[in-house]
Amino acid sequence: MFTPAEVVEKSKEYTFVSWSAQGIWNPVPMERGDGVYVWDANGKRYLDWSSQLVNVNIGHSHPHVVRAIQEQAAKLCYVEPSSTTGPRARLGELLAEVTPGSLSKTLFANGGTDAVENAMKIARLYTGKQKILTRWRSYHGGTFAAASAGGDPRRLANEPGVPWIVRLPDPYAYRNPAYRGRTQEEGDLVVADMIEEIVQMEGPEYCAAIMLESYSGTSGILQPSPVFFKRISEICAKYGLLFIADEVMSGFGRTGEWFGIDHYPDVKVDIMALAKGITAGYVPLGATVVSEEIAQHFDKNTLWAGLTYSSHTLAMAAGVATIEVYRNENLIERSRELGKVLRKGLMDLAEKHPVIGDIRGTGLHQMIEIVKNRATREPMSDFNKPMTDAMKQAAKNLKDNGLSTFVRWNMIFNTPPLVITEAQLQEGLQILDAALDKLDAYYEG
Ligand SMILES: Cc1ncc(COP(=O)(O)O)c(C=O)c1O
Incomplete structure (x- = not known):
C-alpha cells in the first residue's frame, strides 16, 4: 500500500x-x-x-491464539455486554481458576487503565468510602483518575487530578533514605509503618483501599520483601481498607508466578486489575476480578460501571486461547x-x-x-x-x-x-x- x-x-x-x-x-x-x-x-x-x-x-503471532481469533471473527465479532457468549463464560471461569484466594467474578474492560478505573470505582461503591491510597513510584493508567492514582510523572500535566488519591512512600531500597543503614526487611517495615501513619492521618473511615502494583513495573521494578506486603495486608485488615492488586504488567507469568502477588502468599487480595498478558496484546482487553464478598454485594446493589466493549467477543476468545497457551506450554x-x-x-x-x-x-x-x-x-x-x-x-x-x-x-x-x-x-x-x-x-x- x-x-x-x-x-x-x-x-x-x-x-x-x-x-x-x-x-x-x-x-x-x-x-x-x-x-x-x-x-x-x-x-x-x-x-x-x-x-x-x-x-x-x-510471543508474536502464536498460531493457537491467531486461529481462535480468526474462528471467532468468522462466527460473531461482537455482542452488546448484556448479552453473553461462550468465550465470555469460559474466560470468567478461567480467571477464577488462575487468580488467587477468593477472587472469582470479573468485569471486563478494554485495557489496564479502565480495569484500574473499575477497580477503584468498585472499591468506593462497596465500602462507601472515597480515598484510594497508592504509591509515588507507580503507574496505573492514562485517564484522569487512573493517571492521578499513579505517582508516575505522566500524571503531572493532568494535575490537579481527582482529589481522592493519597500517595504513599515507596519500598525502594536502592534510593529511599528509610533504608540507609538498614537491611531490606528493616527498611520495608519502616516504610510500612509510615504507610500506617498516613492511613491514620487520612482517617481510615474515609479510605476505601490501598492499591499497589503487586510486582512493580515501569517505575523500576521496585520490589519489597514479603514482610512489606504482609504488613500492608495487616494494615488493611486493621483499618477496614480493601487491597487492590494492580497486576496489569506483572500478571500472567511475567515474574515466574501466575501473578506478582503470588510471591506474597500472606496477602489477601480483594480486587485485582488485569490487562496486557491476558490476551498477550493480540486484542485489547482489561479485567477487574473481585472477591466473593464483593461480588455478592453487587447481587443487590447496582454496579455503576460499563463500556460498549465490555466482554468484547473477540477479546474473550483471545483471552481463553492465551490462557490455554500459558497452561499448555x-x-x-x-x-x-x-x-x-x-x-x-x-x-x-x-x-x-x-x-x-x-x-x-x-x-x-x-x-x-x-x-x-x-x-x-x-x-x-x-x-x-x-x-x-x-x-x-x-x-x-x-x-x-x-x-x-x-x-x-x-x-x-x-x-x-x-x-x-x-x-x-x-x-x-x-x-x-x-x-x-x-x-x-x-x-x-
Ligand atoms: C501496572 C499498570 N497498570 C495500569 C496500566 C495501564 O494499562 P493500559 O496502558 O493498558 O491502559 C499499565 C500500563 O503500562 C501498568 O503498567
Whole structure:
C-alpha cells in the first residue's frame, strides 16, 4: 500500500503518538512478528526484549491464539455486554481458576487503565468510602483518575487530578533514605509503618483501599520483601481498607508466578486489575476480578460501571486461547526457570560493567539501573528529566544492533516473551553487553 518511508510520513502527518512532543517522533515502521522476533518494513529483524510494552508474553503471532481469533471473527465479532457468549463464560471461569484466594467474578474492560478505573470505582461503591491510597513510584493508567492514582510523572500535566488519591512512600531500597543503614526487611517495615501513619492521618473511615502494583513495573521494578506486603495486608485488615492488586504488567507469568502477588502468599487480595498478558496484546482487553464478598454485594446493589466493549467477543476468545497457551506450554514455570538464566547473565554483565548499579526483579521481569558511580549511585539519567546523551546512545545502540526494548531514564528493561529460548536470551545479553561497553565510557567512578 505504502512504501516504508510513506508509512512513517503519513503516520506522522495524520496520527498522534502518546506521551511525546509530536515533532521528535521518529517511528520504525513495523511489519510482522513471529515468536520473540519482529521485523520492520525494511526487513530488519529485532529481538523483542521487552515483549513490546511488557504484554506480548506468548510471543508474536502464536498460531493457537491467531486461529481462535480468526474462528471467532468468522462466527460473531461482537455482542452488546448484556448479552453473553461462550468465550465470555469460559474466560470468567478461567480467571477464577488462575487468580488467587477468593477472587472469582470479573468485569471486563478494554485495557489496564479502565480495569484500574473499575477497580477503584468498585472499591468506593462497596465500602462507601472515597480515598484510594497508592504509591509515588507507580503507574496505573492514562485517564484522569487512573493517571492521578499513579505517582508516575505522566500524571503531572493532568494535575490537579481527582482529589481522592493519597500517595504513599515507596519500598525502594536502592534510593529511599528509610533504608540507609538498614537491611531490606528493616527498611520495608519502616516504610510500612509510615504507610500506617498516613492511613491514620487520612482517617481510615474515609479510605476505601490501598492499591499497589503487586510486582512493580515501569517505575523500576521496585520490589519489597514479603514482610512489606504482609504488613500492608495487616494494615488493611486493621483499618477496614480493601487491597487492590494492580497486576496489569506483572500478571500472567511475567515474574515466574501466575501473578506478582503470588510471591506474597500472606496477602489477601480483594480486587485485582488485569490487562496486557491476558490476551498477550493480540486484542485489547482489561479485567477487574473481585472477591466473593464483593461480588455478592453487587447481587443487590447496582454496579455503576460499563463500556460498549465490555466482554468484547473477540477479546474473550483471545483471552481463553492465551490462557490455554500459558497452561499448555508451561510458560509460568518457563519464566521462573529462564529468569534464573537471565539473572545470571545480568550479574555477569554487572561484573564487567561498573555502570550497572542495581539489578531488580525476577522471572522474565528484570531491569538494570545504570549509574555514573556505584558508590554515590548517581543515576546516568535523572528521574523525570529528558534522557541524557549517554542513555539515548545506549537505546540507539541496542536498536541498531537488533534489540528492541524499553529504556526509561537510567533503566533498561529485560522483559522478553516467556517463549524465549536460552540461546535467544544469550543473543540478547550479548547485544546488551555491547551497549554497556559504550555506556562504561560515561562512568565517573
Ligand atoms: C501496572 C499498570 N497498570 C495500569 C496500566 C495501564 O494499562 P493500559 O496502558 O493498558 O491502559 C499499565 C500500563 O503500562 C501498568 O503498567
